[in-house]
Amino acid sequence: MLKIKKKIPLIDQHDKHYLYGGKFGGNFIPETLKKPVEDLTKLFAKLRYDKKFIQERDFYFKNYVGAPTPFVKLNHLTNHLGGAQIYAKVVSEANGGAHKIYNAVVHALICKRAGKKYIVGDTGAGYAGKMLSMAAKKFGLKCKIFMGAKDIIRQKPNCDSIRKNGAEIIPVYSGSQTLVDAVSECMRYWVSNCDTTHMAVGSTVGPNIFIKICAWSTAQISRELIIQMNKEFGQIPKKLKLINCVGGGSSAAGFWNEFMDYNKQQVEFVGVEAGGPKKSKLHAAPLTNSSKIGILHGAAQYVIQDKDGQIGETSSISAGLDYPGISPLHCFLKDAKRARYTSATDEEALQAYKLVSKLENLSPSLEPSHAFAEAIKIAPKLNKNTIICVNSCGDAKKDRAIIKKRLGFFK
Amino acid sequence: MKSNIRIAFEKCQNEKRPALLTYTVAGDNTKKKSLEILNAIAPFVDIVEVGIPHNTPVADGGQIQSSAYRAIKNGIKIKDIFQIVKQFKKNKNTKPVILMGYYNNIYQQGENTFLRECKKSGVDGLIVVDLPWPENKVFSTKCKKQSINFIQLLSPTTSATRMRKILKDSHDMVYYISMLSTTGGKLKVSPKIILKNYSKIKKIIPKQNVVIGFGITEKTIGSLKKADGLVVGSALCKAISSSLEQRKNPVQGVLNVVKKLKAKII
Secondary structure (H helix, E strand, O other): OOOOOOOOOHHHOEOOOOEEOOOEEOOOOOHHHHHHHHHHHHHHHHHOOOHHHHHHHHHHHHHHHOOOOOEEEOHHHHHHHOOOEEEEEOHHHOOOOEOHHHHHHHHHHHHHHOOOOEEEEEEOOOHHHHHHHHHHHHHOOEEEEEEEHHHHHHOHHHHHHHHHOOOEEEEEOOOOOOHHHHHHHHHHHHHHHOOOEEEEOOOOOOOHHHHHHHHHHHOHHHHHHHHHHHHHHOOOOOOEEEEEEOOOOHHHHHHHHHHOOOOOOOEEEEEEEEEEOOOOOOOEOOOOOOOOEEEEOOEEEEOOEOOOOOEOOOOOOOHHHOOOOOOHHHHHHHHOOOEEEEEEEHHHHHHHHHHHHHHOOOOEOHHHHHHHHHHHHHHHHOOOOOEEEEEOOEEHHHHHHHHHHHHOOOO | OOOHHHHHHHHHHHOOOOEEEEEEEOOOOOHHHHHHHHHHHHHHOOEEEEEOOOOOOOOOOHHHHHHHHHHHHOOOOHHHHHHHHHHHHHHOOOOOEEEEEOHHHHHHHOHHHHHHHHHHHOOOEEEEOOOOOOOOHHHHHHHHHOOOEEOEEEOOOOOHHHHHHHHHOOOOOEEEEOOOOOOOOOOOOOHHHHHHHHHHHHHHOOOOOEEEEOOOOHHHHHHHOOOOEEEEOHHHHHHHHHHHHOOOOHHHHHHHHHHHHHHHHO
């Protein structure tokens, strides 16, 4: 069995081929990208230990992103379910409405340090794109966002924001016209323009360096949470479950990072993938459904695919989770049994949204609604000494049309 | 023993012209048609590259993507690709065939199984777009043991030191990517600059066969004929697409383009 080493950041637990556990991740990239990836790897290796860079990051996290985001108890939900105490880390309170802002700000800062004026990125739910366009505007960079044509329609509010921030949306019509195609097209664009342009992959996927930058950025979430928990409980609870949705896996990686060295009996990580529509065979849950290891977007990972190695079609109500692969970091955590992965269907996520938004002053987007679905499922079976914390990593404004159509109301 | 690939280059050198390499996607638009295309163009081509269609190709532009999606939609499987090669080799067993694709399609078969099938069907070489050096060291050694050429790629971003290391591990042919682009991009660098970079490679390893690809069309091929070989792919995929749009036979469409290309370099 694979083992997670203690006291070494998870992102650094790879071998010389950048493989985690000897099999996940790596850099399966065209020759043209070797040098830009290597340049970025060197630059980031320097910047992440550069005091001035970290000061700059912290300054913008505090004054621009709005750190720390709230940590709140969901009293009504807890009483309603009658079991574990349920809390939420309301990351959706961050500027822009989701955790994607951390990665976007860090990439914009790196882009400036690299002396590049253009930045490009992919987006599924539109949050990564929206945040990158915000950061680009803030730091005076020209920005292009690649987005699947299907997602452009279903996540219109975020597209409006992207355009308002002065970025250009490049619609992607190939394949399933969702996140997987957006990432491919963005990488193609980078192949052609890597001399002038910085690429910001929107999640903990892609060639190794993008996984590192993203997880390093979102780690802010757990840095804040540890302080907030110590304040609330005087210590890290004896029985804690950290529940997070996973698509690419960036918010979960950040939500769990600082808790990595705790014993899993004390701090359990639960990742919730998108199970797709209830009566469909399609899903976006490669870990839950034991997909095989394959190469997608430059990295080896568990990925939905056929026997020949063609990447499989996915389906999820949540554009942000609608991705056939999953971060190599999560593959590693799964095989090392440090995290447990499960899935929630579209319908379960919608019901979770309904309950949470009815009982609490909270309106989680469809992505974290998957995580809430799992919390709702397990909380009644647990005793009140167990603390469940859900990362409410996105705001539902972007899902207004979908939720209204499916549930007949929107909070 | 000399490889078919080496022999093909020697023949072209004797004729004082660059080798013409074509790239078409296996199964585009059907299994049968793609074999017909290979058979039709073979007399005019020195080395045929056969694309393994992949549905998330990160280095391919629109034309090759369309061909790949079309082939997959029409049901092509990896085992069919080996059959195509086998059938093609039946009549033209010395015409070198290079399979070009993405690593996942090989990885899912298993490297060893994949190479065995290559050997059985008569594949002469492999280009794996997303398995760069040094990650390809183990696999390229396996290829060599089976007398299958593993073709290393070089690009304008490849540094001189890296280039030397890659060339040291190269077999009978290397592939120089003309510019920063996906396949089928408009040639945005002047032929003069491309040939200058090409000479740098030749200087390091004068006897190596170096081909240039990406952005090569009827318009540009003539200006690059100093190279050992020139690869044309997207222009042929485009010919298939437009033949199909006009309800014409894609075999004829591709053949016409190949003949024109050949005329420009002899």
